[in-house]
Amino acid sequence: MVRGVTLRDAWSGEADCINCSLRTSVLFAGLTETDFAEIHDPIDQFNLKPGTSLYRTGDAADHMFTVRSGVMKLVQYLPDGSQRIVRIARTADVLGLEAMIEGGGYQHDAVALQPTEVCRFPARLVRDLGCSKPELQRELLSRWQRALSEADAWLTELSTGSARQRIARLLLRLVRDRESSACQLFSREDMGAMLGITTETASRTIAEFKRKSLLVETSPNRFLLDIPNLNRIAQE
Amino acid sequence: MVRGVTLRDAWSGEADCINCSLRTSVLFAGLTETDFAEIHDPIDQFNLKPGTSLYRTGDAADHMFTVRSGVMKLVQYLPDGSQRIVRIARTADVLGLEAMIEGGGYQHDAVALQPTEVCRFPARLVRDLGCSKPELQRELLSRWQRALSEADAWLTELSTGSARQRIARLLLRLVRDRESSACQLFSREDMGAMLGITTETASRTIAEFKRKSLLVETSPNRFLLDIPNLNRIAQE
DNA sequence: CGACACTTTGATTTAGCTCAAACATAGTGG
DNA sequence: CCACTATGTTTGAGCTAAATCAAAGTGTCG
Numbered sequence: 001m002v003r004g005v006t007l008r009d010a011w012s013g014e015a016d017c018i019n020c021s022l023r024t025s026v027l028f029a030g031l032t033e034t035d036f037a038e039i040h041d042p043i044d045q046f047n048l049k050p051g052t053s054l055y056r057t058g059d060a061a062d063h064m065f066t067v068r069s070g071v072m073k074l075v076q077y078l079p080d081g082s083q084r085i086v087r088i089a090r091t092a093d094v095l096g097l098e099a100m101i102e103g104g105g106y107q108h109d110a111v112a113l114q115p116t117e118v119c120r121f122p123a124r125l126v127r128d129l130g131c132s133k134p135e136l137q138r139e140l141l142s143r144w145q146r147a148l149s150e151a152d153a154w155l156t157e158l159s160t161g162s163a164r165q166r167i168a169r170l171l172l173r174l175v176r177d178r179e180s181s182a183c184q185l186f187s188r189e190d191m192g193a194m195l196g197i198t199t200e201t202a203s204r205t206i207a208e209f210k211r212k213s214l215l216v217e218t219s220p221n222r223f224l225l226d227i228p229n230l231n232r233i234a235q236e
Numbered sequence: 237m238v239r240g241v242t243l244r245d246a247w248s249g250e251a252d253c254i255n256c257s258l259r260t261s262v263l264f265a266g267l268t269e270t271d272f273a274e275i276h277d278p279i280d281q282f283n284l285k286p287g288t289s290l291y292r293t294g295d296a297a298d299h300m301f302t303v304r305s306g307v308m309k310l311v312q313y314l315p316d317g318s319q320r321i322v323r324i325a326r327t328a329d330v331l332g333l334e335a336m337i338e339g340g341g342y343q344h345d346a347v348a349l350q351p352t353e354v355c356r357f358p359a360r361l362v363r364d365l366g367c368s369k370p371e372l373q374r375e376l377l378s379r380w381q382r383a384l385s386e387a388d389a390w391l392t393e394l395s396t397g398s399a400r401q402r403i404a405r406l407l408l409r410l411v412r413d414r415e416s417s418a419c420q421l422f423s424r425e426d427m428g429a430m431l432g433i434t435t436e437t438a439s440r441t442i443a444e445f446k447r448k449s450l451l452v453e454t455s456p457n458r459f460l461l462d463i464p465n466l467n468r469i470a471q472e
Numbered sequence: 473c474g475a476c477a478c479t480t481t482g483a484t485t486t487a488g489c490t491c492a493a494a495c496a497t498a499g500t501g502g
Numbered sequence: 503c504c505a506c507t508a509t510g511t512t513t514g515a516g517c518t519a520a521a522t523c524a525a526a527g528t529g530t531c532g
Contacts, residue, residue, distance in 0.1 A: 436479090
């Protein structure tokens with residue numbers, strides 16, 4: 001395990017929302033330039049190295065985050081100390097929705113799995129704007145809904161069936177809605193924590209898939225997927 | 237499996253919200269009598285027999301529901317036809333939050349596990365009122381948040397660890413925030429679908445718990461729990 | 473009473489866990 | 503530059519919890 005770097009080290013300046021390439025696909029999609037002009041709160045940008053944690057369970061939740069690039073994992077811990085990854089967030093996903101509820105804390109540890117860029121904005125901003133901008137309100141609800149259906153999918157798809165099926169489904173999930181079938185895999189330990197299996201089983205299964213050419217390793221831990229055959233495995 | 241009864245048979249009249257015993261604990265907690273007077277949409281009440289489904293996956297989501305008594309399960313199906321129960325809803329819980337998103341469909345099958353009373357109200361009502369009543373807005377967000385953290389808990393608590401642990405955690409969950417340690421169990425099949433184990437394993441584990449007096453059967457399928465010892469099992 | 477649905481129990485098999493060792497790969501520092 | 507550690511991956515061997523398959527038991531309802 002890489003030890004967590006502090007967030008302070010990761011600061012990379014204030015965000016330039018107006019010219020943001022993601023502007024149409026993120027939470028603030030509905031806002032106009034004038035709306036942005038009215039935002040006086042600082043929107044900061046961070047470059048997270050793998051292993052850096054953005055926030056931890058129980059931290060006072062007063063910011064929300066947009067992932068610009070990279071991947072974050074959301075982790076929960078069991079009483080016995082073992083961890084379970086309950087979701088991942090990728091480009092254009094929002095982290096820390098729970099900050100909408102005033103006075104609450106974050107429900108997970110959010111940790112970068114790859115070099116990851118995020119924008120941070122005060123939840124207050126969304127709470128205040130929300131009242132006047134119904135589009136934002138709607139977008140927010142839809143984000144919440146998406147998080148929920150992701151959570152359900154992790155239960156039904158990634159925590160049900162054999163290890164082979166789970167891994168196949170995880171792989172397919174990583175390239176869904178992507179042009180190419182290329183994907184960067186996670187550490188075996190993380191895959192285990194996502195799927196509720198051991199690192200050894202994850203490793204063995206990946207090895208088996210490689211042998212059967214369901215996965216072709218293009219560079220260390222980057223793969224091309226045989227989507228049709230993985231699909232076959234995924235649904236038994 | 238009991239075959240689904242149609243909802244039409246379950247209608248039991250219009251609800252009397254003003255005098256509802258749950259008024260302070262449900263979604264509309266913040267509303268005044270005058271607010272209720274302004275509601276002209278019908279709020280209907282239904283008595284569901286076990287096995288009756290309230291709605292199905294993909295049905296046009298235009299109503300939300302409050303559970304007055306009983307238990308409902310939320311079910312999702314896998315491509316191979318097997319089912320997984322992703323959540324349950326009990327007294328004062330809200331079903332069908334996804335109806336807030338206009339034009340969408342329900343994400344689950346909602347099926348009664350016990351004789352269950354629910355109130356049904358148009359989602360439009362909440363959408364409309366939401367704009368003017370910030371308390372309702374806040375309550376709604378908090379409901380959404382609760383659903384999400386329930387979903388996470390099902391993954392971390394009920395789909396992780398040995399069968400004994402999962403069953404112990406499920407049992408404890410059933411009596412949490414209750415005055416007594418008494419609870420009514422579900423069918424072994426449903427328990428299996430909640431925990432990702434087979435009916436046989438569920439049955440064997442319950443039998444084992446009975447032998448060890450962690451469970452005392454007071455009447456058919458009703459039990460008193462030995463909470464401290466179940467807790468010990470739950471956390472390893 | 474007989475039929476049906478569900479539960480329990482038993483016997484057997486197996487997928488995945490555990491423990492352990494070998495194998496990368498990348499830093500680190502002399 | 504190379505030894506040396508550290509961190510993660512792979513592979514093996516054996517064990518065990520849970521799945522599977524099958525049969526007997528229990529309760530409920532027409």
